[in-house]
Amino acid sequence: MIRRAVLLAGLALLGLGAWSDAPPPWEVLREASTIEMSVRAFGGSHRGRFEDWRGDVAFDPDAPSRTRATIVVQAGSLKMNASAVTGRAIGPGFLDARRHPTIRFQLRSLESAGGDRYTARAEVTMKGQTRPVTFPVDLRVTGDRAHLTGAFTLDRTDFGIGTSGAWNRMVGREVTVRVALQARRL
Template sequence: MVSRRSLSALILLAVGVCALGGPPVLAQVSRWSVVPAQSSITMRVASPLGHRSGRFERWEADVRFDPEAPEAAWVAVTVQAASLRMDNASLTQPAIGPALLDTARFPDIRFRLTSLRRLEGERFTAEADVTMKGVTRPVRFPVTLRSAGQTVQMTGGFSLDRAAYGIGTQGSWNRLIGRQVRVDVSLATRPA
């Protein structure tokens, strides 16, 4: 569960404030708070027993947003990698252990939005940097922004090549799980 108090730092994954720098100063951009009960960061990967899924339970987001100019948004998320809970509880420890996420050495997964470009209506293309296990790679993915009263919901997802981040590249895990990991993010936000 994301605590309201912890929202000032960014997504440990990754969906705290990124070490790469702070948000740009923009006249109408203001801080928004995440609504934890309406937000989630999940993952899904193929295995010999079918797709396995998991949910990150602890993460923080720093969101700066102007509803009149969504393209000026600044979002940084820090996910506590050890908070991953797999759909099969017996898979949680291997997933966060040394062969895969290695959360003892790499406790955070970071996501930093670098660009948001409107396609039409509520549809956008997002570009972001994702950092896991000390490796940063860019991702590009479709997102939808929907407004309902004071709440703005951002929904999107992308696929990552786990081997590009050094995840599960040694031993039997490399053969047992798919290389592509699907990450889905849903952030509900309100003005802080």
């Protein structure tokens, strides 16, 4: 029993040591942040906004390359600018929110591009498919607040979104995702 307690205590200390090397956690301020998307369809541009998501961020302003973030979006929370389009966008032919309720964004690193500009390297998972994305972001840090903005483009067919039926020909393959995140150092 004593040997087991010592072993558990040792493992706990090792875990704490590993955590101390991680960048400090930040709280994403959802009320000041947005995740939006746009796609060309039916001769025009259609925009949408994800209303339900959460984010976990570990960030050190002095070592941005160690930044890690996970954003989990509820696919069914997408609200399109034309409400008649919302049901189709989250339905079985596109996001299929009932069978695939979450979209996951996993930031792996930020690489300095000079000043407040960075290159983000991440992975996006939708409908069981994971694809890498690399895109420019602006990141400003003022005191205990950080504000990140950026956008990337995905090919919806890489994720099996809208790949069959008549709608496939009427909706553009490129989907642009725009993020504006604010966070506070914990």
